[in-house]
Amino acid sequence: MASLLHLLLSLSLLVLASASSSPPADEGAFIGVNIGTDLSDMPHPTQVVALLKAQQIRHIRLYDADPGMLIALANTGIKVIISIPNDQLLGIGQSNSTAANWVKRNVIAHYPATTITAISVGSEVLTSLPNAAPILVSAIKNVHSALLSSNLDRLIKVSTPLSTSLILDPFPPSQAFFNRSLNSVIVPLLSFLQSTNSYLMINVYPYYDYMQSNGVIPLDYALFKPIPPNKEAVDANTLVRYSNAFDAMVDATYFAMEFLNFTNIPVLVTESGWPSKADTKEPDATLDNANTYNSNLIRHVLNKTGTPKRPGIAVSTYIYELYNEDTKLGSLSEKSWGLFNANGDPVYILRLTNSGSVLANDTTNQTYCTAREGADPKMLQAALDWACGPGKIDCSPIKQGEVCYEPDSVVAHANYAFDTYYHQTGNNPEACNFNGVASITTTDPSHGTCVFSGSRGNSRNGTSVNITAPSANSTSSGIRSDLYYSRGLWSILTVMILNVANIL
Numbered sequence: 001m002a003s004l005l006h007l008l009l010s011l012s013l014l015v016l017a018s019a020s021s022s023p024p025a026d027e028g029a030f031i032g033v034n035i036g037t038d039l040s041d042m043p044h045p046t047q048v049v050a051l052l053k054a055q056q057i058r059h060i061r062l063y064d065a066d067p068g069m070l071i072a073l074a075n076t077g078i079k080v081i082i083s084i085p086n087d088q089l090l091g092i093g094q095s096n097s098t099a100a101n102w103v104k105r106n107v108i109a110h111y112p113a114t115t116i117t118a119i120s121v122g123s124e125v126l127t128s129l130p131n132a133a134p135i136l137v138s139a140i141k142n143v144h145s146a147l148l149s150s151n152l153d154r155l156i157k158v159s160t161p162l163s164t165s166l167i168l169d170p171f172p173p174s175q176a177f178f179n180r181s182l183n184s185v186i187v188p189l190l191s192f193l194q195s196t197n198s199y200l201m202i203n204v205y206p207y208y209d210y211m212q213s214n215g216v217i218p219l220d221y222a223l224f225k226p227i228p229p230n231k232e233a234v235d236a237n238t239l240v241r242y243s244n245a246f247d248a249m250v251d252a253t254y255f256a257m258e259f260l261n262f263t264n265i266p267v268l269v270t271e272s273g274w275p276s277k278a279d280t281k282e283p284d285a286t287l288d289n290a291n292t293y294n295s296n297l298i299r300h301v302l303n304k305t306g307t308p309k310r311p312g313i314a315v316s317t318y319i320y321e322l323y324n325e326d327t328k329l330g331s332l333s334e335k336s337w338g339l340f341n342a343n344g345d346p347v348y349i350l351r352l353t354n355s356g357s358v359l360a361n362d363t364t365n366q367t368y369c370t371a372r373e374g375a376d377p378k379m380l381q382a383a384l385d386w387a388c389g390p391g392k393i394d395c396s397p398i399k400q401g402e403v404c405y406e407p408d409s410v411v412a413h414a415n416y417a418f419d420t421y422y423h424q425t426g427n428n429p430e431a432c433n434f435n436g437v438a439s440i441t442t443t444d445p446s447h448g449t450c451v452f453s454g455s456r457g458n459s460r461n462g463t464s465v466n467i468t469a470p471s472a473n474s475t476s477s478g479i480r481s482d483l484y485y486s487r488g489l490w491s492i493l494t495v496m497i498l499n500v501a502n503i504l
Contacts, residue, residue, distance in 0.1 A: 174255050
């Protein structure tokens, strides 16, 4: 028996050392998500990664190269675009050694454990920081040279996101062209992208075009809603019909590049989305419209239909953004583009039935973790003790006199603890086992005023676990994300160890 206990302890350490698994390889078009950090209660990097895994988000873009996030992303298979903030462009554009040091510190230190796929050099520099325009291409080339010296230039792309406001006369798309006053920057940029097989990053916001059109652009056209053929926009030069603003803006980008004789540079949409809340000046920033736009955008991209100009050519897109940023400067709408609140609750439930598994926060098929019928009471008690102890969940609601204390039974209390732990780990199926005494169900175990973590009625007040952690702007991720996700296996082993120990 002692040797068996030793074996189980050894096995538990092995699980914790190697419990990370990578998601399957991506093919064709994909949906990614931007992660901003202007939150008053920014989740810890490991919590962010847990949410990404639970939502099966396999592509993200960071607005910096936060080491805590890059460490937490290690060995997850999640593909990440890291960014050089605009305020660092000057040094990198003027000095090869500064660029090399940046790459050494933010890329080589993490790659390949963290799957860095691209570096975004600044963001909308030509419109938000025009004084930096002369050094933008130099900064991009210096970063690429640093990657080249490390033999990473073919594995990690370098580009810079542009605003569609640089494209003049965007409709009809066939007449679109870049602002000619910036050709001295845009032409070398496109030449670099073509020579390195990189992509043009573009931020596409039908919301702003709709808002600024004074009623010329119909709301349904901006939201991807079905519109009758006689309402479609027609390019008079090509006779191509457009049923949504997104495709028209992407095609305008293709035509603007063609105007400068660049015909084979792919487009990557680095930002697109719709705000869910605003003041009275922006009446169409609503939960329903945000849900409609992002749900339709995801379906459109994953259907791989491409655009009218380039049908079947994938236009992968990063949604802006993962979290609502309550401390972001600007209007209420500027703070309200997120898919999730800081505690991991969805701002709205995306309508993604039959649209794949990415961003599966559609809870129409919500699941829960409860005690298996007929489970051994001693095993249940051991698992309950672990969940409320080493499992680090908040079991205060099942204490005497609290909202989930009744009914006072091991089964009822285990139901609460198991389900809380299950949802804390992002609905990871491995977290709902507890040595066989727990199982996943679609029946909501909430009762009376005791509302469980996964319940649609849960407002996360009092009865749910608070998994918010310190800021992502840290130099260490604390708990590794692979350990965070291995707790389900660890819980099984712990219960087994407890039982063997009782026998001994």
